[in-house]
Amino acid sequence: xxxxxxxxxxxxxxxxxxxxPAVAIAAAVVGGLFFALPLAGLVWRAPWSSVAAELASQPAxxxxxxxxxxxxxxTAVALVLGVPLAWVQAxxxxxxxxxxxxxxxxxxxxxxxxxxxxxxxxxxxxxxxGSQLDRIGVNLPFTTAGAILAQTFVAMPxxxxxxxxxxxxxxxxxxxxxxxxxATRLCVFRRVTLPLVAPSLLAGTVLCWARALGEFGxxxxxxxxxxxxxxxxxxxxxxxxxxxxxxxxIVLSLVLLAVSLAVLISLRDRWLTVR
Amino acid sequence: xxxxxxxxxxxxxxxxxxxxxxxxxxxxxLTGALTVFAAASLTESFSDLRxxxxxSAPGLALTYSFGASGPLVSQVIQGAPADVIATxxxxxxxxxxxxxxxxxxxxxxxNQLEILVAPGNPRGVKALADLARSDLKVVLADxxxxxxxxxxxxLAAAGTTVSPxxxxxxxxxxxxxxxxxxxxxxxxxxxxxTAAGSRGEGIAIPPAFNVVAEYPLAIVKEAPNRAAAAALxxxxxxxxxxxxxxxxxxxxPPR
Numbered sequence: 131x132x133x134x135x136x137x138x139x140x141x142x143x144x145x146x147x148x149x150x151p152a153v154a155i156a157a158a159v160v161g162g163l164f165f166a167l168p169l170a171g172l173v174w175r176a177p178w179s180s181v182a183a184e185l186a187s188q189p190a191x192x193x194x195x196x197x198x199x200x201x202x203x204x205t206a207v208a209l210v211l212g213v214p215l216a217w218v219q220a221x222x223x224x225x226x227x228x229x230x231x232x233x234x235x236x237x238x239x240x241x242x243x244x245x246x247x248x249x250x251x252x253x254x255x256x257x258x259x260g261s262q263l264d265r266i267g268v269n270l271p272f273t274t275a276g277a278i279l280a281q282t283f284v285a286m287p288x289x290x291x292x293x294x295x296x297x298x299x300x301x302x303x304x305x306x307x308x309x310x311x312x313a314t315r316l317c318v319f320r321r322v323t324l325p326l327v328a329p330s331l332l333a334g335t336v337l338c339w340a341r342a343l344g345e346f347g348x349x350x351x352x353x354x355x356x357x358x359x360x361x362x363x364x365x366x367x368x369x370x371x372x373x374x375x376x377x378x379x380i381v382l383s384l385v386l387l388a389v390s391l392a393v394l395i396s397l398r399d400r401w402l403t404v405r
Numbered sequence: 406x407x408x409x410x411x412x413x414x415x416x417x418x419x420x421x422x423x424x425x426x427x428x429x430x431x432x433x434x435l436t437g438a439l440t441v442f443a444a445a446s447l448t449e450s451f452s453d454l455r456x457x458x459x460x461s462a463p464g465l466a467l468t469y470s471f472g473a474s475g476p477l478v479s480q481v482i483q484g485a486p487a488d489v490i491a492t493x494x495x496x497x498x499x500x501x502x503x504x505x506x507x508x509x510x511x512x513x514x515x516n517q518l519e520i521l522v523a524p525g526n527p528r529g530v531k532a533l534a535d536l537a538r539s540d541l542k543v544v545l546a547d548x549x550x551x552x553x554x555x556x557x558x559x560l561a562a563a564g565t566t567v568s569p570x571x572x573x574x575x576x577x578x579x580x581x582x583x584x585x586x587x588x589x590x591x592x593x594x595x596x597x598x599t600a601a602g603s604r605g606e607g608i609a610i611p612p613a614f615n616v617v618a619e620y621p622l623a624i625v626k627e628a629p630n631r632a633a634a635a636a637l638x639x640x641x642x643x644x645x646x647x648x649x650x651x652x653x654x655x656x657x658p659p660r
Contacts, residue, residue: 250585250587254585254586254587255586255587256585256586256587271587272542272570272571272587350574350578353571354544354570354571354572354573354582355547355571355572355573355574356569356570356571356572357572360571368574369547369549369572369574370549371475371476371479372473372474372475372476372479372547372549372550372574373475373549374496374500374549376475376479
């Protein structure tokens with residue numbers, strides 16, 4: 131602690147300082163640099179002269195299209211399944227609830243490749259459920275649907291956890307008031323509960339989408355890597371890194387970066403704060 | 406002074422029994438920490454070598470990094486602290502020689518391709534041409550991986566066009582898909598089929614279509630432990646290392 135700060139604290143008229151503490155600023159700067167430097171490295175080392183050619187290539191356009199389609203689809207599935215799950219976890223008491231919460235958190239701690247292997251063992255040709263699906267002609271590995279499933283598996287927990295916390299802390303009294311005024315449960319959910327948790331829903335959805343967009347390990351293990359069908363942008367970048375021209379991987383990484391930044395920057399602060 | 410070590414191979418197909426140099430005369434150099442980057446297909450043989458060296462070179466702390474040749478080379482270019490690097494083809498090693506990062510590479514082993522299928526060959530795959538069947542799920546290593554390039558050469562020689570369901574990022578992943586039962590067939594190295602053991606079955610590729618993969622080995626110029634690196638290279642070219650490679654199915658380097 132600098133002597134300056136100590137003196138400020140002992141002087142009663144300046145007991146509440148308007149300046150943020152220097153230590154916090156220093157740590158924050160380091161934290162900011164930690165994120166900014168690798169990204170600056172990408173921009174600095176990108177072979178800008180070949181950017182246009184790289185992006186115009188069919189594999190690159192396929193990869194970008196697939197990434198957009200699969201990540202958005204995965205987010206949609208996560209919403210359809212995750213919102214009810216989060217609500218049940220927050221509002222309904224049942225035996226084994228803690229186990230279910232642990233299970234929904236599992237994909238976040240599992241290495242993605244392990245998640246992919248687990249999906250294969252469950253839904254692959256010889257899997258527990260997969261073998262039955264195979265019998266009726268439904269094959270998930272090596273398909274775009276498989277890629278969407280892999281992304282949903284790793285990304286949904288982000289949505290569920292964010293939303294569950296929000297449902298739990300939403301003011302029940304407002305919902306109860308609506309009920310006493312005669313609203314049906316569905317109406318209460320639509321007109322009272324959801325607006326109450328809207329900021330968390332938005333934040334959770336964006337997190338989920340971002341995670342799905344960046345997914346690599348589970349996708350390549352479960353869905354494989356085929357241009358136009360399962361080769362999303364992260365897979366394409368990795369494959370490029372193995373090739374004779376690894377610098378082209380940088381260009382594609384920048385595309386991913388630009389897309390993500392565009393979405394995140396467009397999210398206004400006030401949409402994400404609880405009023 | 407040449408002695409034949411206790412584990413000299415008399416396996417069919419490897420030619421006359423190799424005259425292996427005595428590693429005990431080189432053991433003094435095989436000490437310290439040594440980092441070796443090696444292509445994925447070398448996993449089993451190099452691991453065997455480490456087990457052997459635990460006894461004959463107790464002062465050696467050997468660390469391996471196995472992976473697809475391309476990323477390993479990229480890591481060395483970026484400054485990763487490797488002493489020795491072994492890739493699965495010369496195209497990948499050329500990136501290092503072009504950048505003047507390694508000493509002159511030496512071919513230390515050769516490998517050939519084989520088709521890998523599930524045990525019992527339930528889909529009745531008999532030749533490369535069968536891989537074009539529409540009812541088969543075939544995976545191949547990606548073209549950016551040596552094994553993928555070799556497989557493409559073999560398929561081109563056989564005049565077969567295959568539509569794989571996935572292009573794996575290294576040869577071991579391709580083998581894993583067949584072992585797990587997700588894919589029906591893949592083209593991997595002979596050594597990978599051997600490594601799969603009872604979990605897979607190999608279908609031979611005739612010499613007319615098969616490809617001889619040549620594995621180069623090089624000492625990194627800025628290697629932290631050059632003495633041990635040189636000793637290990639010698640062992641791999643004509644010592645206990647070469648022996649470990651032969652036992653796993655690799656062919657000797659050209660003389």
